[in-house]
Amino acid sequence: MAYIYKRGKSWAYRAYAGKDPTTGKDIQKGKSGFATKKDAQLAAALFERQFHKGDYIQPSGLTVSDLCQEWERHYIVDAKVSSLRARSIALKHIINDFGDMPIQKVTKKAYQDTIDKLAKRYSVNYVSTIHSSACLVFEYAMENKLIRSVPTENIKLPKKKDTVESLEKDNSFRDKFLEKEELNELLLTAKNEGLEGDLLAFTMLAYTGMRIGEMIALHWSDIDYEASTLDIYKTYYNPNNNKSEYKLLTPKTKSSRRTISIDKVVIDLLHKHKAEQDHIKQNNKPFYHDEGFIFATNEGYPKTIRHIALRMQRLLKITSIKKDVTPHSFRHTHTSLLIEANVHIKEIQERLGHSDINTTMNIYAHMTEGIKKEASTRFSNLMKDLSDNIN
Numbered sequence: 001m002a003y004i005y006k007r008g009k010s011w012a013y014r015a016y017a018g019k020d021p022t023t024g025k026d027i028q029k030g031k032s033g034f035a036t037k038k039d040a041q042l043a044a045a046l047f048e049r050q051f052h053k054g055d056y057i058q059p060s061g062l063t064v065s066d067l068c069q070e071w072e073r074h075y076i077v078d079a080k081v082s083s084l085r086a087r088s089i090a091l092k093h094i095i096n097d098f099g100d101m102p103i104q105k106v107t108k109k110a111y112q113d114t115i116d117k118l119a120k121r122y123s124v125n126y127v128s129t130i131h132s133s134a135c136l137v138f139e140y141a142m143e144n145k146l147i148r149s150v151p152t153e154n155i156k157l158p159k160k161k162d163t164v165e166s167l168e169k170d171n172s173f174r175d176k177f178l179e180k181e182e183l184n185e186l187l188l189t190a191k192n193e194g195l196e197g198d199l200l201a202f203t204m205l206a207y208t209g210m211r212i213g214e215m216i217a218l219h220w221s222d223i224d225y226e227a228s229t230l231d232i233y234k235t236y237y238n239p240n241n242n243k244s245e246y247k248l249l250t251p252k253t254k255s256s257r258r259t260i261s262i263d264k265v266v267i268d269l270l271h272k273h274k275a276e277q278d279h280i281k282q283n284n285k286p287f288y289h290d291e292g293f294i295f296a297t298n299e300g301y302p303k304t305i306r307h308i309a310l311r312m313q314r315l316l317k318i319t320s321i322k323k324d325v326t327p328h329s330f331r332h333t334h335t336s337l338l339i340e341a342n343v344h345i346k347e348i349q350e351r352l353g354h355s356d357i358n359t360t361m362n363i364y365a366h367m368t369e370g371i372k373k374e375a376s377t378r379f380s381n382l383m384k385d386l387s388d389n390i391n
Helices: 037-053 064-075 081-098 108-119 124-143 164-170 180-193 198-208 212-216 264-283 305-318 329-340 345-352 357-364 369-382 384-390
Strands: 003-007 010-019 026-034 229-232 235-237 247-249 258-261
Touching: 003 037, 010 037, 026 037, 064 081, 064 124, 081 108, 081 124, 081 247, 108 124, 180 198, 180 305, 180 329, 198 212, 198 264, 198 305, 198 329, 212 235, 212 305, 258 345, 329 345, 345 357
Parallel strands: none
Antiparallel strands: 003 010, 010 026, 229 258, 235 247
């Protein structure tokens, strides 16, 4: 039973709050400043009810910035370094607004105002990433009974609004991949004008649909020449593009760990590349760091993603291709060509390493110009008799 007493001109209460786990002594919690005795009694009753139900939240001065740091130490135990980095970057926007504020004072209204403000500056997808990161932090606080409610719950996120200008700028899905003729031009340019490794890199990406990080992480031991297969079970991570400060991480999802068949043209290019690399290795033997990477620099370190991207842009300038494509576009290109070859969507999912078939269907299942023309031709043939009658 709480003890109610008068303190100067106001009223206060003191109530039992369990035992100190270290000393075993009773813990007393109290609050003062109530105008009347009844107010103090009601507050004491509320405290005791919350305490006995396990709903009592200890007042805390822990700031949002401190909470984010604590959460990151907890998150990295099971997460990849790349995931933590992405979350940390996103959380900086929350820290900018709430960093010095005690976590128990962050209101739903204040958080919604921050999301609305960010929505005016950043894309819908990025704001969603910021929000999902903040949700993880505040849910962690809730699970550890640091806050009474989660301010990120039931927040209204911005929705993408299409305008004529944005649709014209987007220029449809066609700019996301290369048509077969465009791919042919780029690969021939890489063959005739490219540097060592260019042709293999872009052929490998186009013929396998691998993520560029998966390709750079490849070792020679991942190739089975007899079976013409390739094992994919790691990815390259190097956010600072430092040649020697890279990491090899596990793939994006469990489904990303896969073995895929590779074309004879890729096998032939690999044999040729191995001979060229052995020659470079021999010439640079004193300082060559031989770690078995297929796509290695003259010093043996794996090539960076930035290096591959720059090589692609330089080759594109020589071609007639005007699309704003990147190394990831080869993944879209590979998928569109598989669809054109009538490969089943389930096989495409497994080859690309998608955990959810909806990802394959929603993001990649776009038809190439060739398929659309074929569909138009088939329809014309089907409707020929009717069309003749109309004319």
